[in-house]
Amino acid sequence: MDLRIFTEPQQGASYEKLLTVAKATEDLGFDAFFRSDHYLAMGSADGLPGPTDAWITLAGLARETSRIRLGTLMTAGTFRLPGVLAIQVAQVDQMSGGRVELGLGAGWFEEEHKAYGIPFPKEKFGRLEEQLAIVTGLWQTEPGRTFTYDGTYYRLTDSPALPKPAQAKVPVLIGGHGAVRTPRLAARYADEFNIPFASLDDTARQFGRVRAAAEEAGRKPGDLVYSNALVACVGRDDAQVARRAAAIGREVEELKANGLAGSPAEVVDRIGRFAEVGSSRVYLQMLDLDDLDHLDLISSQVLSQLN
Template sequence: MDLRIFTEPQQGASYDTLLTVAKATEDLGFDAFFRSDHYLRMGSADGLPGPTDAWITLAGLARETRRIRLGTLMTAGTFRHPGVLAIQVAQVDRMSGGRIELGLGAGWFEEEHRAYGIPFPKERMGRLEEQLAIITGLWGTGTGGTFDFDGTYYRLTDSPALPKPAQARVPVLIGGHGAVRTPRLAARYADEFNLPFASIEDTVRQFGRVREAAARAGRAPDDLVYSNALVVCVGKDDTEVARRAAAIGREVDELRANGLAGSPDEVVDRIGRYAETGCSRIYLQVLDLDDLDHLELISSAVQSQLG
């Protein structure tokens, strides 16, 4: 089971804080550092000192880390034109030496669009489908060739399809709970399907839909990586678990039911239950980015048991 650290910087984190967490992620042996792509805090968090841009952040981390994979859960398709995003991701991939992964979604948080003057179109899923076709098409065009696309929402003419990423193929992540269109898009474009904040029962159901969609598309279902994103709250004892839950404004019982919470052995057992669904990778949503002892405990007492 791969364990990846997943952060929500819109809740309140500077670049320096993210750099500290990313370096700890690398030093403690985790597989990757991922971040959300949001510009407005959610809930009661103050969001200070203000938002950081996902791809500017990852560009900086690309130069200041050496081993870990870096990526987004999920880049909002409403924030950037697909041709521009293809350039940005390819450049950051080169800056990292080929360690970038692109999670791409339709965008959903209407309030942040209003707050920063970003259009929030109704046809976001249709746009996402064209964005996926464009980004993968640009990267897949041979050097010296050109790429054209004539869609409902986007048109590209005689694009040189440059620059190319360092990797032969940047892994593309698609995720979500949608019953029909999301599995179909994953089957066509994704290297990995990610299901955020889902129960074991819902995970079984959604992974099954994606596998069925892959088979219908003529693709081996096992070609995809299947992953979950879950909030994490681990403590050496009940007192420490309660303290960490309180620090992120959550209840222990709710976290045990909907995330990965409890002692290291309890969390390892629950991870095993997710593994039985076909999940081979978990993004640990870490909400208190100042608590590096939490990461150390997860590394030494949870990750060490997973092999």
């Protein structure tokens, strides 16, 4: 079971704070550092000191780390043109020595689009499908050849399809709860399917849909990685769990029902239940980025048991 650290910087984190967490992620033996792609805080958070751009952040971290994988859950398809995104991700992959992964979604948070003047089209899913075709098509085009795409929303003519990523294949992540279109899209383009903040039953159902869609598309279902994103709140005792839950504005029982909360033993057991329904990777949503002791505890008493 891979454990990855997943951050939500729009809630309030500078680049320096993210760098500190990313370095701790690497030093403590976690598999990867991922971040959201948002420009506006959610809920009651003030978002200070202000948003950081996902791919600019990952470019910096690419030069400051050496082992961990780096990526997004999920890059918003509404934020960047697909040709530009392909260049950005390929460049960051080169800067990292081939450690980047691209999670790409349709984009959903309308308020941040209004706040920063970003168009919020109605046909987001159709655009996402074309974006996936373009980004992967550009990367797969052989050097010396050109890439042309004539879609409903995007058109590329004789693109040199450069630069290329350092990796022969940048892993593409697709995720969500959609019952029909999302599994079909994952079956066609994804190397990994991620379901965020889902129960065991919902996880099992959605993984089953993706496996069925993969078979229908002529792929082996086992060729995909299946993963969860879950909020983490781990403590050495009940009092520490309660303090950590209060720090992120959540209730312990709610976190135990919907995330990974409790003692290290409880969390190891719950992760095992997700493994039983097919998950081989968990993204730990860390909402208090000042609490590095939390990362240390998970590394020493959860990750160590899983390994």
